[in-house]
Every structure is written in C-alpha cells, then in structure tokens.
Amino acid sequence: MIIKVEFKIKGIKGTTAVMLFGKSYKSWEEQYQEYCRMAKNQMNWIVEPVRAWKSKSKWIGWGGLKWCAEEAIQMQLNREGCQHDDNDNPNPRQYSKMVFVEIPISSLPKI
Numbered sequence: 613m614i615i616k617v618e619f620k621i622k623g624i625k626g627t628t629a630v631m632l633f634g635k636s637y638k639s640w641e642e643q644y645q646e647y648c649r650m651a652k653n654q655m656n657w658i659v660e661p662v663r664a665w666k667s668k669s670k671w672i673g674w675g676g677l678k679w680c681a682e683e684a685i686q687m688q689l690n691r692e693g694c695q696h697d698d699n700d701n702p703n704p705r706q707y708s709k710m711v712f713v714e715i716p717i718s719s720l721p722k723i
Contacts, residue, residue, distance in 0.1 A: 613635070613669075615666055617663070633671075661717050664720055665712035666712065689705050
C-alpha cells in the first residue's frame with residue numbers, strides 16, 4: 613500500500629509538497645509522523661496535510677525507502693531490485709499507472 617499526502621508548508625505562501633509513504637522497516641504511519649517531525653526540526657517547516665490518497669500498489673521494498681517526494685518516485689521505481697552499480701530495472705513499475713483513491717485527512721496519524 614502507498615499513501616500519498618499533499619502538505620501545505622505554513623509560512624511559505626503557496627508552497628506545497630506531495631510525499632509518498634509506505635511500509636518498509638517501519639509502518640507508513642510511523643514514517644509519516646517521522647517525516648512531519650523532521651520537516652519541523654531540520655527544515656523549520658510546519659507542514660499541514662491538505663489532501664491524502666491511498667493506493668493498493670506495493671511500496672518499494674528495496675533499500676528500506678522511508679518516504680519519497682512524488683517527483684522522485686519513478687526514479688525509485690526504475691531502481692527497484694537493482695544494486696547501486698546495476699543498470700536500471702529494464703521493466704520498472706510505472707507510477708503513472710498506479711491508482712490512488714482520496715481518503716479523509718482525519719485517517720492520517722496525529723502529529
């Protein structure tokens with residue numbers, strides 16, 4: 613399962629970030645909470661979720677990926693199953709073909 617969340621970054625007018633979360637060595641809920649804490653503590657961002665979606669597609673299970681910006685997910689899929697010195701996967705899954713269904717913000721863990 614993949615959870616996609618659009619965050620408004622408070623204090624930076626008109627700025628949003630879309631992040632994806634999944635289960636690797638921690639649950640997506642723990643990773644979501646960790647991302648929110650790190651955004652605040654390391655980047656001085658206050659992030660507020662404004663929309664969320666869920667996909668039945670499998671999270672990237674290779675390399676313990678915690679979370680990923682939406683614009684970088686296809687690159688991660690291209691590398692899925694590859695060692696660092698291997699060429700890209702010749703037949704990667706396509707992010708554009710994954711189906712996401714909107715879910716209520718209230719279903720996200722509290723920060």
